[in-house]
Amino acid sequence: MTITSTSLFFDRAASRLNTLSGRTQTIQDQISSGKKLTAPSDDAVGYQRLQSIARGTADDVAWGKNITLARTVLDQADTTLDSVTNQLQKAQELVIQASSGTLSDGNRAVIATQLRGIVDDLVSLANSKDSRGGPLFGAASGDTAVTRDALGVVSFTGTGDPVSIPVGEGIAIQPSESAERLFGGLASGGGTTDVFALLSTLATALAAGGSPGAAAGDALNGVKASLDQVSNARGSIGARGARLDLESARLDATALTRESERSSIEDTNLATAIVELQKTSTILQATQSSLAKLSSLSLFDYLR
Template identity: 30%
Template sequence: MRVTQSMLSNNMLRNLNNSNSKLGKYQEQLSSGSKITRPSDDPVATVKGIGYRTELAKNSQYTRNMTTVNSWLDSSDDALKQVGSGLQRVQELVTQAANDTNTDEEREKIKIEIDQIRQQIRDVANTQVGDSYIFSGTKTLSPLFTSSTANSSKDDKDVPLNGNSQNVTIEVYDGVTLDVNVDGATLFRKIDNLMADVQTALNDDDALNAGTTSGTVIGNLLGDIQDGQEDALQARSVIGAKQNRADMMADRLSIQKISTTKQMSDNEDVDYEETITNLITEESIHRAALSVGGRIIQPTLVDFL
C-alpha cells in the first residue's frame, strides 16, 4: 500500500487530537476529584454509583427515623419516671393517712395533695412528641385523657380514654421496624383507678369517723400502690430494652454508612498519584508527537520565501 503525505498528516493530526483528549480527561479528573465525569466514561461504575447513592439516601432517612425513635423512647422513659415518683409520694401520703392519730383536717390536706398528683399523672399520660401523643397507641392525634377529665378531681373510676393498646412502629432498616411505645391505655387506666380508690378511701366519712377502721381501710391500699409502682417500673424496663435495641440499630446504620461511602469512593474517586503520573506521561507523549509531527510535514515553497 502506498503511504502518501496526506495520510501521514491525517494520522498525525488524529493522534494529536487523541492525545489532547487524554490530557483534557486527566485534567478534568484532577479538578473534579472523580474518575467519572459522564456515564459513557464507565457505564458499569456509573450503575454501581447510582446503587451506592440510593443506599446512602435510604440510610439517611433511616437515621432520621432513629431520631424520632429515640425521642419517643426518651420521652416515654421520662414520663414513666414521673409517674413512679408520683406513686412513691402517694405511698408516703397513704402511709401517713393510715395512722389513726390523724385528724379529719389532716387527712383532708393529704387528700388535696393526692388529688393534685392524680391530675399530674393524667397530664403525664398526655405527653407529646411533636404533635403525637405517645401513650395513646395508634391514636396519636388524640390525648389519652380529655382536657375536662385530666383536670377533674372527682374520684370516679374507669373514665373514658381516647387511646388504644396498639403498637406504634417506625421503620429503621429494610424490613425492620421498632415499637416505640408502651401500652399506655392499660397502664394509666390501672393507675388512675388506683388513685380513685385512694380518693374514695379518704372521702369515706363513715370510715373517717370509725376510729381504727379508717386507718385500716386506707392502709389496705398500700399493696395496690406498690403494684402500681411495679407496673410503672415494668413499663420503664420495656422502654429500656427498646432503647438498647435502638442503640444497636443506630450503630448498624452508622457502620453501613461508612462502608457504603467507602465503596462509592473506591468506585468513583480519583487516585491522585496515579492520575498525576498518567498526566505527566501523556504530556511527554504529546510533546514527542508534536516534535515528530514537525518532521513528518514536508517543507513547502512558503518555507523558503
C-alpha cells in the same frame, strides 16, 4: 503508492494526536474537579452502581432521622416516667399514713387533698405530649392518653399500643407505652381497675371521715402494682434505646462502606492521575515532535 501511504500515515498520526490531546484534557479535568466519573458514558456499570449507592444513602438518611426521633421520644417517655414514679411513691407514703388508726378526721382530710393533687398530677403526666405534638402515652388511636369527665372519673382513650417508628428495613421501635399499660390493668374485686380510681376512691373515703377501711388496702396494692408496671416499662424503654444505638452504629458503618465504594468509583486518585497526565503529556509531545520533523521533509526525501 508512496503518496497514498504517506497520506494514510499523516491521517493516523493526526488521529493519534487528537486521541492523546483528548486524553490529556480529560485527565486535567479529572484532577481539577476531583471526579473521574461525571456521566454514564464515562463508565456505564460504575454509573449504575453510583445511582444505587445514592439511593441507599438516601434511605439511610431517612432511617437516621427516624432513629433520632425514636430516641427523642424514648428519652421523653423515660424522663416523664421518672416523674410518674416520684408521684406514685408520694401516693404510697400517703396511703400508708392514711391506714393509721390514730389520725384525726382533719389529718385524713389533708391526706385526701394531697391524694387528689397527686391524681391531678398523674393525669397531667399521662397526657404529656411528645416532640411531635402527639400523646406521649397515647394508644394506637386517640388524641389524648386519658380523659376526665365532670365527676373526675378518668378513662383511657383509644386501644392498642403506641404506633411504632420504622428505623430500618423491617425494623420498627415502639417509642413509649400506653397509659393503660402504665396505670391500668390493676386487679380489684375479681376485675381490673386503675390507679386513678383507687386513689380517688381512697381520697373520697378519707374526706368523709373515719377509717378508710378496705379502700386504703386496695389503694396500697394498686400503687405498688402500678409502680412495678412503670418500672418494667422503663426497663423496656432502656432496652429499646440500646437497640437504637445498635441500628445507629450499623448505619454509620454502612455509610463508611458506601462512601469508600463511591469514592473508588467516582473520585479521582490524584497521585495516579498526575502520573498518568505526565505520561500522556510526554507521549503527546513526542508524537508532536516526530510529526513536525516528518512534515518538514520534502517530497524528494520521501521518494529516495
